[in-house]
Amino acid sequence: MRRAMVTLTLVFGLAVLAWSQESVRDTAHNLSVTGPGAVRAVSETRVCIFCHTTHNAVFQAPLWNRESPGGSYQMYWSETMDAYGSSGEAPQPNGSSKLCLSCHDGTIALGSTVSSGRIEMRGGITTMPSTSESNLGRDLSGDHPVSFTVTDHLVTTNNSKGDVPLRSVSEMRNHPLAKLDEENRIQCTTCHDPHRDPYGNFLLTAKPGELCIACHS
Ligand code: HEC
Ligand code: HEC
Ligand code: HEC
């Protein structure tokens, strides 16, 4: 019985692996030598290695293969925010958002991995090119707030003040598009799937507006 479970898990894991490999390959997140974009490696053929360690990852929370960026970010804040009371109180990026920012804030070399050292990129590229729109820098104050926890208390406070109404946490959780993480935090992965890009910008839908009304009504 135990062995059957192990076999099943293995088969499932390999299926997930094959699925991910299939989809990541055609996106800007394939940074291997076979990648479709301008940003790619000189000779590295492994696709997942830029974000995950090799042996791994498939069976539970994936093992990140990147150093976390240090230092602090300017986070979004406004007078009508209820999740935190000032820009200084905004939580710094955490969870999977830190992984995104380890490339997208433009401070860490794209080819820098924990398990395989520095992978050489074509054209002498190291960090995210400053000319790329994908280089977000450290100032995230113009971007949707991330890395705070959504609670029913937050929803009630927001709605009782007459701000743009928020749906309940369970409605957010049950929505097929928007994804809160396991601690009910909003992350970059709430709106983006780094493995698939059928609609552009790794968004989960062709109509970003649909995403917003998953939580704002
Ligand atoms: C550009 C970075 C990046 C690349 C490249 C990448 N992943 Fe991921 N992967 C992530 C992030 C970020 C998460 C966490 C998603 C979350 O927390 O919702 C993740 C999560 C996963 C998970 C857990 C299930 C899930 O979807 O959340 C699996 C399995 C996985 N990745 C497999 C792969 C495989 C296999 C490859 C190579 C074909 C790959 N990934 C390439 C960033 C990447
Ligand atoms: C290993 C480095 C790396 C990680 C980690 C990473 N990205 Fe990227 N991402 C890139 C590169 C390189 C590009 C292409 C930039 C370019 O060509 O200008 C890109 C492009 C994008 C784009 C723009 C796509 C387009 O069509 O132009 C989005 C959106 C994006 N990434 C979101 C994310 C999110 C969200 C995460 C975390 C879940 C993430 N990325 C993690 C390297 C990374
Ligand atoms: C609430 C949804 C949402 C969250 C959360 C979110 N994004 Fe986006 N992102 C979008 C949408 C929608 C676009 C499409 C362009 C636009 O409307 O700005 C986008 C565009 C992008 C782009 C393309 C370049 C650009 O600025 O247009 C990158 C790179 C990106 N996001 C990375 C991230 C990262 C990294 C995080 C986490 C720190 C994140 N996003 C969090 C919705 C989101």
Ligand code: HEC
């Ligand atoms: C997973 C749920 C979720 C999704 C999806 C989502 N939001 Fe939000 N958004 C929130 C929560 C929760 C807050 C925090 C509200 C507060 O603290 O008052 C917020 C805050 C905001 C704010 C700042 C409000 C203020 O008072 O300053 C804006 C603007 C915003 N969202 C726009 C968008 C847009 C546009 C989209 C779609 C691209 C989107 N949101 C998608 C949950 C979400």
